[in-house]
Amino acid sequence: xxxxxxxxxxxxxxxxxxxxxxxxxxxxxxxxxxxxxxxxxxxxxxxxxxxxxxxxxxxxxxxxxxxxxxxxxxxxxxxxxxxxxxxxxxxxxxxxxxxxxxxxxxxxxxxxxxxxxxxxxxxxxxxxxxxxxxxxxxxxxxxxxxxxxxxxxxx
Amino acid sequence: xxxxxxxxxxxxxxxxxxxxxxxxxxxxxxxxxxxxxxxxxxxxxxxxxxxxxxxxxxxxxxxxxxxxxxxxxxxxxxxxxxxxxxxxxxxxxxxxxxxxxxxxxxxxxxxxxxxxxxxxxxxxxxxxxxxxxxxxxxxxxxxxxxxxxxxxxxxxxxxxxxxxxxxxxxxxxxxxxxxxxxxxxxxxxxxxxxxxxxxxxxxxxxxxxxxxxxxxxxxxxxxxxxxxxxxxxxxxxxxxxxxxxxxxxxxxxxxxxxxxxxxxxxxxxxxxxxxxxxxxxxx
Numbered sequence: 001x002x003x004x005x006x007x008x009x010x011x012x013x014x015x016x017x018x019x020x021x022x023x024x025x026x027x028x029x030x031x032x033x034x035x036x037x038x039x040x041x042x043x044x045x046x047x048x049x050x051x052x053x054x055x056x057x058x059x060x061x062x063x064x065x066x067x068x069x070x071x072x073x074x075x076x077x078x079x080x081x082x083x084x085x086x087x088x089x090x091x092x093x094x095x096x097x098x099x100x101x102x103x104x105x106x107x108x109x110x111x112x113x114x115x116x117x118x119x120x121x122x123x124x125x126x127x128x129x130x131x132x133x134x135x136x137x138x139x140x141x142x143x144x145x146x147x148x149x150x151x152x153x154x155x
Numbered sequence: 156x157x158x159x160x161x162x163x164x165x166x167x168x169x170x171x172x173x174x175x176x177x178x179x180x181x182x183x184x185x186x187x188x189x190x191x192x193x194x195x196x197x198x199x200x201x202x203x204x205x206x207x208x209x210x211x212x213x214x215x216x217x218x219x220x221x222x223x224x225x226x227x228x229x230x231x232x233x234x235x236x237x238x239x240x241x242x243x244x245x246x247x248x249x250x251x252x253x254x255x256x257x258x259x260x261x262x263x264x265x266x267x268x269x270x271x272x273x274x275x276x277x278x279x280x281x282x283x284x285x286x287x288x289x290x291x292x293x294x295x296x297x298x299x300x301x302x303x304x305x306x307x308x309x310x311x312x313x314x315x316x317x318x319x320x321x322x323x324x325x326x327x328x329x330x331x332x333x334x335x336x337x338x339x340x341x342x343x344x345x346x347x348x349x350x351x352x353x354x355x356x357x358x359x360x361x362x363x364x365x366x367x368x369x370x371x372x373x374x375x376x377x378x379x380x381x382x383x384x385x386x387x388x389x390x391x392x393x394x395x396x397x398x399x400x401x402x403x404x405x406x407x408x409x410x411x412x413x414x415x416x417x418x419x420x421x422x423x424x425x426x427x428x429x430x431x432x433x434x435x436x437x438x
Contacts, residue, residue, distance in 0.1 A: 002163055019163035019206070022197075041156065042194035049256055055234070056256040061193045065163055066186075066208065109256060131254025 004068035008033070009077040017064045024048045024059035026067075027074060035075040035104045039133070046132035049105040050074050056109045075104035078111065086152050087114060090145035098136035106132045110146060120150040158196035165208040169215065169290070172317060175207050177292040180314035183207050188232060188261035190253065191269045215319060226288075226322040229265070233258035242323050244283060244330035244352055248275040251334050251350070267303070268318045270310045270376065272411075273346045275334070277304055277377040282352040282369035285323040289316040297322075304376040328354040331435040333428045334371075337415045347372045348416050349424040353432040355387075361437070363387045368400075368432070373408040373425050380404035383429065392437040401429040 001016040008031060017026060022041075027033045027050070039045035041060045048059040051073040059072075078085040084092065087107055097103045109132055113120075120128060125146035126139070134142060166172040176183065184192060184203035187210060195201035209215060209229055216230035218240055225242055236242075237249040237258065245263070252258055252266070252275050266276035267287060280287075280300040287303045289296050289312055300321075303311045312318060334350035350371040358364045366387045368380040383403040390396050410421035 018160070020158045020160050022157070022193075025157075041197045043190060043253070043257060046254070046256070052259070055259040057259050058190075058256050060197065061190055061257075062260065063163075063189070063193070063206075065165070066189070066210070109254075131256060 002065045002068075004065055006064070006067045006069070007071045009073055015064075019063060019065050021064045022060055023050070023062040023064050023067050023072070026064040027059060027072070033074050033076050037101050037104055039101070039105075044133070045102070045105070046109055047102050047105040049108040049132070051108055051112065054112060056112060073108075075107055078107060085111070087111065087145065087149040090149040090152070091142065094141040094145040094148065096137060096141040096145040097134075102132055102134045102136075106134070106142065110149075114146075114150055114153045117154045118150065119154045120147055122147055125150070156197055156199060158193070159199060159202040161196075161203055162205040163208065164205065165211050167211050167213075169212055169317075169319065172207055172209055172212060173290060173292050173315075175205075176315045176317055179205050179207070180316075185209055185268070185317060187229060187265035187268075189265075190257050190261035191265070191271065209317065217320075220325060223325050224322040225325045226320050227263050228320045229262060229318055231263055233261045233263060233266075236263045241325075242279075242283070244328075244332060244354060245276070245279050245323070247330065247332040248279045248350075248352060251275050251332070251347070264318045264321055267300075267321055268310065268312060270304055270308050271346075272307055272374060272376050273348075273350075273372040274377075275332075275347065275350055275352070275371055278350060278352040278369040278371040279332070280321055280323070281377045281379055282354050282367045283323045283328075284367070285321055287311075287318055288320045288322065289313075290319045291316040295319075300377075301379065306375045309376075328356055328365075329436050330354045331432040333432050333435075335424050335428060349373055349410070349421055349428055351425075351428045351432050353429075353436060355436040357437075361392060362389055363392065363436070364389070366436070368404060368429060370404075370408065370425060372421065373410050375409070375411075378407065380407040380425075380429070382407060387433070392433070397430050397433045397437075400433060401426040404429040 037047040039047035183205040186206040186208045215228040217228040219226045336345040356365040383400040405426040412418040
């Protein structure tokens with residue numbers, strides 16, 4: 001077992017973990033933050049994307065021990081005061097999800113890009129979500145939502 | 156699936172890491188960004204008994220420009236090198252490696268040490284006559300990229316050695332990076348079906364005085380097309396010359412066949428991408 005200290009959504013957790021425990025499993029099984037999903041466990045689908053020190057990473061391709069001393073942010077931290085994050089609201093309004101399994105990963109992959117405040121055209125929006133697989137929506141609603149959220153973020 | 160159990164070491168100095176490799180090298184794997192190793196462990200293709208995590212070693216986290224070289228330490232992640240390495244061909248190629256979340260973890264040296272024949276970074280290192288610095292308790296040695304890459308996921312690194320840095324000659328050259336991927340539209344983020352990393356110097360008359368053509372996905376390792384390079388040097392850059400060079404490059408390729416593309420199709424891609432890269436270098 002390894003002793004780690006990791007800050008998740010602003011809360012410091014001191015834990016003993018097996019080195020083979022993936023960050024995604026730490027979040028879901030030990031901390032109960034089941035918003036983060038595991039799809040492929042090989043980095044291809046993007047469903048497990050979280051922020052590590054503010055940058056998106058795949059939590060299935062990172063051991064919990066590697067996150068020791070660092071800050072993790074998950075989808076549970078996006079809404080503030082009961083208000084949806086602007087991208088979450090845009091996805092809702094544009095029918096950018098059906099089953100919703102890929103949505104947390106989409107949000108975490110895009111949130112830092114949107115915070116940069118640069119409007120994205122549909123081509124840039126497609127490129128931005130290329131690393132996140134969705135099997136429901138055919139992407140049109142997602143692309144519309146990303147374009148709108150990037151416009152709102154830039155205002 | 157979940158990875159098999161392993162012992163975990165996170166040394167805080169290079170010396171500690173080398174001592175651990177000397178003791179456990181055969182059974183241990185070096186963990187840097189983990190973006191190739193951890194998927195292999197999740198699938199249990201790789202089951203190392205120990206991981207030696209080198210990402211908490213400050214002395215490996217440098218990009219240094221000195222004595223005619225740009226050196227990139229083993230702790231430098233791709234995102235940082237993409238922004239700050241000052242090597243234009245590497246920066247262009249890194250935009251094609253995985254997606255941003257992958258590049259936020261993965262390292263330049265890790266990709267070199269992993270030696271996937273379809274990966275972009277080894278082809279870039281080969282095109283730019285780069286070198287790999289290996290260190291062990293026995294000492295340090297520097298290996299030219301062309302001698303470092305051996306075959307599929309196989310390099311000149313000994314089990315007790317750590318890739319501590321790669322270095323690239325600090326010279327201004329014209330460069331081009333082009334990649335064909337399985338998904339139509341040339342989406343980034345996928346392994347290359349074929350990629351070309353090219354660099355050239357031109358004389359006052361616009362002729363190539365030096366050309367480097369390197370390929371990913373074209374053989375069991377990243378390769379150079381030496382014969383094509385020789386055809387190009389000193390001649391008037393014409394479409395006929397480019398066609399002859401492209402044909403020679405295609406002949407140098409020994410591509411694999413898989414679900415994405417047959418060998419002959421890959422060879423045609425080598426030819427097509429070579430012509431397009433040469434047009435960019437000559438423009």
